[in-house]
Amino acid sequence: TLAPDEVIITETPREGWSVASDSGATVALDLEITEELRQAGLARDAIRLIQEARKNSGLDVADRIALRWTATDPAVIAALSEHTPLIADEVLATDFAQGEADDTYGTPFTDEGLSLTFRLRKA
Incomplete structure (x- = not known):
C-alpha cells in the first residue's frame, strides 16, 4: 500500500479549459464560445442597450414599448431574430x-x- 506522502497528484487541464483549485475543490470551465453562446451574448447586449434607451427616454420601468430595429452585421441580425421572444419579454x-x-x-x-x-415608443 502507498502512504499519502508517497502519492503526487497533479492536474493537467485539457486544452481549451480553464482550471482553478482552492481548499481541495477544483473547478474546470470550457472556454469554447459556441455560435449559440455568441448569439445569446449578442441578444443580452441588445437587451442592455434597449434598457438604457428606455431609461434615457424617460419611460417608467413598467411601461410597455414598441420597437423597430435594423442591423448590418449578419450575426446580430441572426441573434436578434433567434432571440426575439426573450428580448421582447x-x-x-x-x-x-x-x-x-x-x-x-x-x-x-x-x-x-x-x-x-x-427606435422605440411607449406602446
Missing part, C-alpha cells in the same frame, strides 16, 4: 420587429459596436 416590448421605424417612434439609438440602430 425582457424589455417589455409588445411589438419588437426588424425594420425601419416611422416618425411616431422616438429618437434613433445606435450602437456602432453591434451595428444596431433602433
